[in-house]
Amino acid sequence: MTDQFLIERPTFDPATGQARFSYALGGLHFVETLDMPAGADSAAATSPNFLKLLDLTGFVLGVSYFKLKAPFEIAAPEIALSEAERAFAIDVYENGLGEFYARNDLPRFGKLTINAPVDPVERLPALDLPDRTLLPIGGGKDSLVSVDLLSHTGVSFTPFAVNPKGPILTSVETIGTPPVYVTRTLDAEMIRLGSQPGYYNGHVPSTAINSMIAALCSLLFGYNQIVLSNERSASEGNVEFDGRETNHQYSKSLGFELLIADVLANATGGALKYFSLLRPYSEARIASLFTHEDKFDHVFSSCNRNFRLTGNDGPLWCGECPKCHFVFLIFAPFMAKDRLLSIFGKDLLHNPANEASFRELAGLAGQKPWECVGEILEAAACLYTLTRHADWHQAAVVRAIKADLLAQYGEPKLQAAMAECLTDSHDHHIPPALAAKVAAYAV
């Protein structure tokens, strides 16, 4: 077995805007690059704060290469880590790869070691960052709800995306504000090996990756806050494995948000803030907020087939995956039926072939899918609402599932769950003044 994953010190060339990240695994060598837009602040690019973030980004991007063999030792002899940074890196390589370990049956929790020098400095001196907001755009409903909330509370923002394609590009065009786009080029040999015998493959924490890239851009282009659009439902995991709950969406969870926010604050002397604007909300509540604005209806998509590295040549919504089914389900109670059908191009709840998938989403069969879907009880509550909805109670899937849904949960629990979905949580880290404005708008 390969016994070590080596992370070399990343480099950044202010003249070209290119960052290079080099890794070694056994006899294999890999390089990943990030190409930032022109116009970076060259002084910022040589600051200790930026170099610290670059080092940490090297750790986070490394997961794609590490996973080919998943050795127990990670070595970074040139990168000094404070105690909190080491804990952050372990979290990314353990919980961030939780789905990968569970699906490949690899017990790694609590067993990884990082061999890197100790950085005695816990917090770097403060940077001066302008009061500006970077808003990552994923092409789906969530970040567009953040667009609506920020726009209506008077917070201007710059859209940000890594490898923008399809719905990200069309959504940003519709927003109409010039974006910051970064081109991320993964090592082609790593992608090739991922499908070869003797190598592992699986899910990586993409939000952690995109967030670190956003942090680099915040320093290079002058932003003091990164606003994520991660819902509270993202904190619910999928299955227990090796003594822990694993979560497909781990790097969207509240726990991870707190860790990364702390690391970014320490690297910038408190100058860079990181929080999710949608943390108070369930996915169902986000769906209800999305209905307020229809200008994105035909440019957005939450279907992940759009976001493969090679892009998508199919329809905006495949209509077959759990994410399409889940998003259709949570829109249905809140959106006019003809609008919903015009977005998806078909009625996913009236196709008996989809019954098994909706059963999984609602916890009536199998396990929560390894996909970006909301909580089991949330899906069950939305389905229950549809059993009493004039437009939907006759839909084939709703009729087929109704009796089992009521038998499993009972009406009082489903009613309470729907009420809970529509009640905003206070467990969030939005700056208080912004939280108050958003709460006043999002009634």
Ligand SMILES: CC(=O)N[C@H]1[C@@H](OP(=O)(O)OP(=O)(O)OC[C@H]2O[C@@H](n3ccc(=O)[nH]c3=O)[C@H](O)[C@@H]2O)O[C@H](CO)[C@@H](O)[C@@H]1O[C@H](C)C(=O)N[C@@H](C)C(=O)N[C@@H](CCC(=O)O)C(=O)O
């Ligand atoms: C688009 C997508 O969902 N991709 C997942 C899929 O990969 P697939 O092979 O179908 O296509 P590609 O994404 O083009 O990947 C090709 C190969 O490259 C590897 N790879 C890709 C990106 C990367 O950063 N590192 C890589 O090593 C990949 O393993 C392939 O071999 O299945 C993969 C295996 O399960 C997933 O890892 C791919 O997921 C992407 C990394 C991705 O960006 N997914 C997001 C849409 C996503 O799932 N977001 C979650 C949040 C997860 C989190 O914790 O942050 C969400 O929205 O809930």
Ligand SMILES: Nc1ncnc2c1ncn2[C@@H]1O[C@H](COP(=O)(O)OP(=O)(O)OP(=O)(O)O)[C@@H](O)[C@H]1O
């Ligand atoms: N390519 C990307 N570049 C930058 N940020 C991204 C990218 N893809 C996703 N994100 C961000 O990561 C977070 C999680 O993505 P997620 O897919 O849940 O959001 P979304 O695309 O807005 O909505 P949906 O859940 O409907 O797909 C969001 O804040 C999103 O803006």
